[in-house]
Amino acid sequence: MTSAPASRRPLWPLAPWLAEPLAAHRGLYVQVGVAATLANLFALGTSFYSMTVYNSILPNNAIWSLIGLTIGMALILLFDFIVRMLRGYFVDAAGQAVDARVGAAIFDRLLDTPLARRGSSNGALAGLLREFETLRDFFSSATVTALVDGPFVFLFLAVIAAIAGPLALIPLAMVPVVLLAGWLVQPGMDRIAGQQVGTALSKQGVMVEAVSALETLRVSGAGQMLRRRWMAAVQSHADQALRSRLLMAVAVQVSASAQQIVYVGTIVAGVFLVAEGDLTSGALIAASILSGRCVAPLGQLAQLLTRLASTRASYERLDAFMSQPASVPPSVRRQPAGGIALSHVRFAYPGATRRVLDDFNLKIGVGEKVGLVGRIGSGKSTALRLALGLYPPDEGQVLIDGADIRHYAAEDIAAGIGAVLQDIVLFSGSVRDNITLGADIPDDEIIRAARITGVHDMLGGIPNGYDLVLADRGEGLSGGQRQALAITRALVRRPPILIMDEPTSAMDAGSEAALIASLRAEMAGRTLLLSTHRPAVLALVDRVVVVEAGRVVADGPREDMLKRLQRVA
Numbered sequence: 001m002t003s004a005p006a007s008r009r010p011l012w013p014l015a016p017w018l019a020e021p022l023a024a025h026r027g028l029y030v031q032v033g034v035a036a037t038l039a040n041l042f043a044l045g046t047s048f049y050s051m052t053v054y055n056s057i058l059p060n061n062a063i064w065s066l067i068g069l070t071i072g073m074a075l076i077l078l079f080d081f082i083v084r085m086l087r088g089y090f091v092d093a094a095g096q097a098v099d100a101r102v103g104a105a106i107f108d109r110l111l112d113t114p115l116a117r118r119g120s121s122n123g124a125l126a127g128l129l130r131e132f133e134t135l136r137d138f139f140s141s142a143t144v145t146a147l148v149d150g151p152f153v154f155l156f157l158a159v160i161a162a163i164a165g166p167l168a169l170i171p172l173a174m175v176p177v178v179l180l181a182g183w184l185v186q187p188g189m190d191r192i193a194g195q196q197v198g199t200a201l202s203k204q205g206v207m208v209e210a211v212s213a214l215e216t217l218r219v220s221g222a223g224q225m226l227r228r229r230w231m232a233a234v235q236s237h238a239d240q241a242l243r244s245r246l247l248m249a250v251a252v253q254v255s256a257s258a259q260q261i262v263y264v265g266t267i268v269a270g271v272f273l274v275a276e277g278d279l280t281s282g283a284l285i286a287a288s289i290l291s292g293r294c295v296a297p298l299g300q301l302a303q304l305l306t307r308l309a310s311t312r313a314s315y316e317r318l319d320a321f322m323s324q325p326a327s328v329p330p331s332v333r334r335q336p337a338g339g340i341a342l343s344h345v346r347f348a349y350p351g352a353t354r355r356v357l358d359d360f361n362l363k364i365g366v367g368e369k370v371g372l373v374g375r376i377g378s379g380k381s382t383a384l385r386l387a388l389g390l391y392p393p394d395e396g397q398v399l400i401d402g403a404d405i406r407h408y409a410a411e412d413i414a415a416g417i418g419a420v421l422q423d424i425v426l427f428s429g430s431v432r433d434n435i436t437l438g439a440d441i442p443d444d445e446i447i448r449a450a451r452i453t454g455v456h457d458m459l460g461g462i463p464n465g466y467d468l469v470l471a472d473r474g475e476g477l478s479g480g481q482r483q484a485l486a487i488t489r490a491l492v493r494r495p496p497i498l499i500m501d502e503p504t505s506a507m508d509a510g511s512e513a514a515l516i517a518s519l520r521a522e523m524a525g526r527t528l529l530l531s532t533h534r535p536a537v538l539a540l541v542d543r544v545v546v547v548e549a550g551r552v553v554a555d556g557p558r559e560d561m562l563k564r565l566q567r568v569a
Contacts (some may be wrong), residue, residue, distance in 0.1 A: 017109075017322045018135070018315075021101035028094035035087035036148035042080040043293055044159060047286035049073045051163065054282030099136055106132060109322055112410075115390055134314040138307060146300035156294045164279055164287035170265040171294040174258040178295065181254035182302035185247045192247070193313040196240045203233035244310075248303075255299035259292055266291045333409055336416030337401045338366035338496045338527035340387055345396035347386060356382045358550040360396070366496075369528035371538045371558070373565070374547035380531035381422055383547070384501050387529060389413050418490030420500040424482040431459065432466040435489050449492040452518040453484040454511060479506025487515070491522065498523065500530040504537055512536055538562065 013019065022029075049069065057066045153175065161168035206229045210217060217223045266288045273279035341364070347357040356379045364370050372380040385391055386398050389405045398405045405413070426434050435446055435455075446466065450456035458481060459465045470477070477485070483506050490498060504512040516539055528540060538544060544561035546554035554561065 015319050015322065017105050017319075018102060021098045021105075024101070025094045025097050028090050028097075032087055032090045032094070033148050035083050035090060037152075038083045039080060039087065040149060040152040040155070042076050042083065044156075044290075045073060045076040045080075047159070047289045050289060051280075051282035051286035054285055055280050056282075095136065102132065102135075106318070106322065109324075113321075113324060114392070132314075132318060134310055135318065138311040146297065146304045149297040150301055153294050153297050156290045160287050160290050160294070163283045164270065164273075167266050167270055167273070167279075167284075167287045167291070170269060171262045171291045174262050174295055175298060178251075178255045178258050178298040178302055182251040182304075185251050186308070188247050189244065189308075189310075190312065192240050192244045193310040196237065196244065196310065197313045197317060199233055199237040199240060203230070203237055206230045206233055251302040252299070255295070255302045259295040259299065262291045262295050263288060333412055334401075334403070334407075335412055336408070336495075336497055338368075339399070339401040340364040340497065340527065340529060341397075341399040341402075342383060342386065342393075343397045343399065345383075345386060345393045345398065347382060347391065347393050347395075349382075349391075355394075356550055357386070357393075360547075360550060361552055362545060362555075364527060364529060366401075367525050367527055368543065369523065369541040370530075370543045370545055371541035372529070372531040372545050372547055373533070373538075374531075378547045379550040380547050381501050382550075384499050384529065384531060387499055388417060388419055415493060416495050417497040417499055418493065418495040420483070420486050420490050420498075420503045422501040422505070424479075424486045426470055426477070426482060426485060428470065430464075430467050430469050431455075431485070434470065434485055435466075435492055437489065439493070441492055446488075446492060449488045452491060452515075452522050453488045454514060454518075455481075455484050455488045458484065480504075480508065480511055483507060484511075484515070495526075497527045498529070500528075502532055503530060504532070504534060509536075516540060535562070 014022070052069060053066065056062065057069070157168050157172055160171065206226060210223075210226050210230070213222075217226065267284070270279060270284035270287060274281055274284055340362075342360055342362045345357050345360040346355055347360075348355045360379065360383060362370075362383065372383065374380050382391075386393055387405075389398070389408065389410070392398075392406065400408060400413075427437075432446065435441075435450070447456055450459070450466075459468065462468055483503060487500070487503060490500070504515060507515065512534070513536065516536065519540055523540065530537065530541065532538065538558060541558055544556065544558050544565075545552055546561070546565070554564065556564075
């Protein structure tokens with residue numbers, strides 16, 4: 001996920017995920033173009049006002065004419081202000097709408113991205129999604145204004161030629177100079193921009209890793225290791241940013257110098273033309289004003305060209321992410337009833353060479369309760385992940401009620417299978433939010449599930465109760481309390497299937513015994529698949545399966561298997 005794209009995709013034509021939202025609001029961008037056109041036409045008023053004052057009003061001392069002309073100019077300035085405000089509003093309105101659609105598309109693709117393609121660094125993935133900010137800035141008002149104002153350079157040149165003749169050659173000579181400066185720095189900017197995105201993602205990855213593991217860093221002494229990684233990423237990113245700014249400064253400063261050269265050159269050449277009687281002083285003033293207006297849009301275009309490199313790099317990475325094959329939703333929605341089967345499954349995690357599951361076979365009937373036991377690393381948790389559809393098998397099939405699990409929509413799996421993973425994740429928000437996950441679930445159903453797991457008794461002495469807002473990732477709760485909340489979350493929808501991975505590993509013996517006693521009645525008629533290292537939890541199952549080296553090596557009734565395991569021990 002953090003590597004550079006294998007092939008460079010041009011910024012134009014845009015990919016559909018970005019082009020379609022922009023096209024959907026093309027009406028607003030047309031209005032922006034109209035407003036920018038009017039603003040540029042109004043800009044001519046200042047030049048003609050100055051030329052009229054110096055050529056006609058000042059020599060004739062025509063005060064009343066000056067007053068009338070000034071009133072007209074004031075109206076032009078008022079309309080110019082209104083038009084510029086409207087232009088800004090149209091751009092912001094279009095940008096807001098595009099932000100919403102593209103942002104939703106990116107987040108939906110994140111949720112739909114198969115875990116096998118997620119990449120190794122959550123921080124780098126989060127940093128990649130932030131590259132959308134670079135795209136959004138590029139398609140903001142500054143870019144639209146530069147693109148719309150650019151063609152008016154030739155209008156201003158034509159007006160200068162009409163009123164001041166050869167003076168139009170001075171700004172015309174500077175046009176290729178400014179554009180050439182912006183074009184020459186592009187190869188270097190492209191190279192640096194690609195490196196910057198990579199180091200920015202590395203820096204983001206280190207920061208997210210450190211923030212999410214502060215306690216471990218404190219007690220393990222790993223802080224210095226991550227600090228070295230952080231400083232290396234910061235130094236590399238700073239060096240690249242410095243080189244990028246220096247290259248950008250070349251184009252920007254050439255543009256700024258060109259504006260000054262054009263103004264001075266227009267004044268100097270105009271003085272000679274005025275002295276020879278070929279130009280009026282008013283026309284000289286008007287030409288000097290318009291000459292600045294000629295080069296100013298070119299400066300904006302030069303800055304736009306320097307930003308184009310970083311935009312292209314961000315676009316390439318985001319497009320590679322958005323172009324990944326997504327899970328295809330099935331045409332038929334179905335609800336799991338309770339049957340689970342893993343047939344000749346072979347599986348290795350992405351990037352790994354060793355298979356975790358190797359010819360793994362397991363069949364569970366509707367309402368059957370099965371427990372997986374085995375050594376650490378034998379493949380128990382991986383089998384549960386495949387049964388939840390989190391990863392597709394490399395070979396073999398994972399079946400739910402006889403149908404391939406890939407034929408089920410993710411929403412149907414989430415609704416029909418209650419999952420308790422080994423690593424408990426709680427979200428920011430209240431206890432109620434972490435139980436319902438935004439679903440509309442009645443309070444009595446929440447309380448019913450919470451009583452089974454002991455969460456209701458845990459909240460009994462807290463004033464806020466279910467509205468208690470948890471700290472980030474549930475900080476402040478014990479491991480057992482987090483597990484109890486996760487089990488409550490899995491039970492609250494009454495799913496026909498429950499899959500649990502080490503559900504009581506962080507609980508004390510008393511809490512574990514109370515939970516098991518409550519779950520026995522709750523699991524009546526439901527399918528249960530769990531993995532555990534704690535013998536007490538096996539009281540919930542009727543059948544025990546022994547897993548070793550990614551295979552099922554023993555399978556039988558609970559009592560028989562427990563006696564066999566005791567003899568082996």
